[in-house]
Amino acid sequence: MLASQQVRLNIRNGTFQQPTAGAAPGFVQANLVILPKALASDFQLFCQRNPKPCPILSVADVGSTFFPGFGENLDVRTDIPRYRVWRNGELVEEVTNISRFWRNDLVSFALGCSFSFEEALVADGIDVRHISCGSNVPMYKSNIATAPAGPFHGPMVVSMRPFKAADAIRAIQITSKFPSVHGAPVHLGDPAQIGIADLSKPDFGEPVPIAHDEIPVFWACGVTPQAVLMASKPDFCITHAPGYMLVTDKLNSQLSII
Amino acid sequence: MLASQQVRLNIRNGTFQQPTAGAAPGFVQANLVILPKALASDFQLFCQRNPKPCPILSVADVGSTFFPGFGENLDVRTDIPRYRVWRNGELVEEVTNISRFWRNDLVSFALGCSFSFEEALVADGIDVRHISCGSNVPMYKSNIATAPAGPFHGPMVVSMRPFKAADAIRAIQITSKFPSVHGAPVHLGDPAQIGIADLSKPDFGEPVPIAHDEIPVFWACGVTPQAVLMASKPDFCITHAPGYMLVTDKLNSQLSII
Structure with missing residues (x-):
């Protein structure tokens, strides 16, 4: 059995309940968004127009509970350790199983996650600060506008990782190979150029130390689609809880375009 | 006849006498270094150990006046508009033809030139400052050591191009595809991190304006091998004069690794 399958099985039977960072190394983990069909086409269009913050890995058929090719027996209703259920843009419940919420008009989206490129950075010997600090990546609302679609619009959320110049250059090369998980920075x-006043005060996640000879490097962040989605206050929506991702059978290395 | 062949022919018959920037667009232009065989193997080793500043495009056979595959009838003795002749590390003469200096023990090196990647940057819509200013690229002696070989050692010379952040990221992507012409920055x-005190005072070339929202980006420079070579004071050596390059029949696009 693949490590990814084992993790999903453990999640399903309740023996794996923690955040998924570091689970099944090498396998792609995805952000999950589940929407009623009435909103899904606008959301898909929004993602298509904003591929850096909202890279679509897969869209399930209407009412379907799996993503083709993402794993044998994968079930989006049971295979994530923690879900968030939203009504009218408000978080109403965090649950470990969404079977009782399932409807035949729901459309599931799997969006790329920076775990994939971070694994490639670490494998290259680059210090990824929030990983070496054991904290969540710092994220900021930028003043970079997204391209709107239907009810969806708003600023891009970015994640920040500090590097010495040579590592920043290498990180650009490595992440450029992974356009489906946010790609290049x-x-x-200068953070002020994209509307960030204070790096020590992230809007999401936790701050990380930045040495005087390091440069902050900013990537489009998967929190963008969630922020944009919630701002539009859909009557019903389900997402993963931050850090509790969908573990797939796809390999991170398979996302590399070269 | 290829545009590159026409340029070489015009150079040979004396009707083309200016710097070669912009001549035969799309074709690779190369730095030329010609050394006695006794020094050539150490120089080749130095280049092999320092591929970013000294990317070898081709090495001619001993005594040979052409580079295989670089152009029909190409003759390194006549096909560059201006040469420099050096004795004991001193520039003794600038000439337009080196036939009278030719010896059967000379080894010719063609080294990659940033013209190739600059063409790709401009084609991508990126403002390359010294080109839009019509000046020579600013170059600086850095404190980055090269890996020594035989008598050859010394600091890396770097060229600088300022960009807004998004263009800097794109420039890293584009130049990464061209490792044989200096590759990624x-x-x-911060220039001080590599020992550069004042960007307005380049060691070679001319300064360029840098806007407050731009970042200086530094590439290993083809002046490095010449500086290192001259510092070793070879008894005899011939190079192209700065800006007067060897125009080959190879296409810049063929240097792209992807």
């Missing part, structure tokens, strides 16, 4: 250097 | 941001 969207900015580096 | 070696540094970006």
